[in-house]
Amino acid sequence: MDLGPRRMTTEARREQLLAFGRQHFAEHGYEAMPMDAIAERAGVSKGLLYHYFGNQRGFYMETVRAVTDEVIAITEPPADQPFDQAFRVMVTRFVGYVQEQGEIYTALVRGGLGSDSEVNELLDRVRVTSMNRILERLGLHQPSALSRIAIYGWVSLVENGCAEWTVTGGASPRQLIDLFISSFQPVLDVLQSEQCV
């Protein structure tokens, strides 16, 4: 598959393998294929994968982490704008990301891939990061449990709504964005009733 130079710098090889892993796991899922076969598809030896990622789960985890880090970076809301606007930017960027990288991201979130608690922590980092960003922008530094649950739930709505969108299609990005933003209103109501107490 590779056909490039047999010996690469550590960094280049690592990125190449992660890029491959992203494609591979999105398509085949975690542990659907033995490491021997995965390595062969990647054009390297099994030993090399173990050398770079420790074990099978390690390879999968690093791949997932690369994607989640990307999502977190992309959805960073602009700092110099009022909440409403920054919020819309955040949602828009997320939907845009899903539109482009949809299949891979969905395969990830849906758990079409395998997972254990560690992998789930990675995925949860995306949700918690989004939640904290929203709380911070709203100036809620000590939110109640209910507030956190409300935002967390909304983030899940966005995530899974997008996942479903990737599968079924049939709606424009704009429609999705509007849906997500209007869905936030009840959550915002909870947060504000919070603030008054």
Next chain:
Amino acid sequence: MDLGPRRMTTEARREQLLAFGRQHFAEHGYEAMPMDAIAERAGVSKGLLYHYFGNQRGFYMETVRAVTDEVIAITEPPADQPFDQAFRVMVTRFVGYVQEQGEIYTALVRGGLGSDSEVNELLDRVRVTSMNRILERLGLHQPSALSRIAIYGWVSLVENGCAEWTVTGGASPRQLIDLFISSFQPVLDVLQSEQCV
């Protein structure tokens, strides 16, 4: 662990093993422990587990199915009530179920347990069933993609909100129920704008 009679009827043994599996997988997750060890904990031989469930995934899947079937049965909305009321019943029963069986259900949904696409289909059955029930009660027999995405997203909000609730606590069932019901309003708006076209 067992200490009961060594030889049981097929049905009794099967239910005993499923009850054990529910506890075990909620605590240890899928594939965290070899089948030998699982069997030992269950007080039976490894061969018996394979006899009843075919393979490791089979045992896990049947366990998950038992739980998801339970959820689907419990959240069946009453047929003889108007939408608003039936809807509230549905949400209330779900929250009640999570309150009682929370840890097991959450371990399942969160994927603190492992999963592959087959397992995920099982979990998705719960969401899709809820979605279809709502659509049916509303008389929407040919919903647009956006409508389906909206409801699916809302179901995910409920699911993950409850999961978070199980972990963090700090809110009353009533608060959760109200949150979920008010969160449905924007979704309902989408559905109704649909209906007019």
Next chain:
DNA sequence: TTCGCTTGTTGACGAATCGTCAATAGTGGT
């Protein structure tokens, strides 16, 4: 009670996969 048949149950086995490690072979520096 004893025999015998049905079937729930077992544990040792072969196959497959994981993860390791000493050996190999590119690559850059001198």
Next chain:
DNA sequence: ACCACTATTGACGATTCGTCAACAAGCGAA
């Protein structure tokens, strides 16, 4: 051209999966 360094390999031991022929617990009949 040589050397030192390290990226890379593939065979190996260990672990786990899933199978299967043998075992034995219960029940009915004699």
